[in-house]
Amino acid sequence: MLSSCSSLAWLSIVRCHLDDELKVDLPLPSLLYLSVAHCRVTGIKFNAMKLKTFNCRGSRYPIDLTQSLELKDADLYFFYSVTLEYILSKLPTVLPSVEYLYLRAAATLKTPALLENTCRFSQLKYLQLELYMVHEDADNILSLASILTSKGSSSS
Structure with a gap:
């Protein structure tokens, strides 16, 4: 679902219990702000080249924001x-x-x-x-x- 939101600029995910990786491989070219809080996920991977701010609250899990060079x-x-x-x-x-x-x-x-x-x-x-x-x-x-x-x- 998120992969088709190319105009998305601000995303906050709270208490999302996927028990899987929160992963968006397709580019999110407009995403500037990402917050993940109190979620049960096994990792976070976003392709958000213009991401400026990242907030994370919860367990420590693998984070891949290597495409976010403006963070x-x-x-x-x-x-x-x-x-x-x-x-x-x-x-x-x-x-x-x-x-x-x-x-x-x-x-x-x-x-x-x-x-x-x-x-x-x-x-x-x-x-x-x-x-x-x-x-x-x-x-x-x-x-x-x-x-x-x-x-x-x-x-x-």
Whole structure:
């Protein structure tokens, strides 16, 4: 149904329980805003080249917005735990052009030695990070600095 909505500019999907992937392979050339909240899906894949804003609230599942090269604002609120590895290695590939990132989630800070090989948020200008951690991760709190170094270098 969504594939035939080429003029669709704003889409909010709330409490949609597909138990399958929310997938639109055909281009949605006018879609500027996408919000997926409290849905039971196994993944999100949209071909929306002009998408500017993406909001996601709920479980963490695979997100493919790689065609959305104009995506500037992302607001992610994951109800379940994510790892620092996911934040540093997966999110930059899913959101390569994001400038404003709001991320709220429970997080574990234990990471393998891959921090030198993380991807970069090369366009990131603003980061609001709310990570809820377990007491056992308190000794590893400095690993959060890796998020700041994953921003990439900027030229003056």
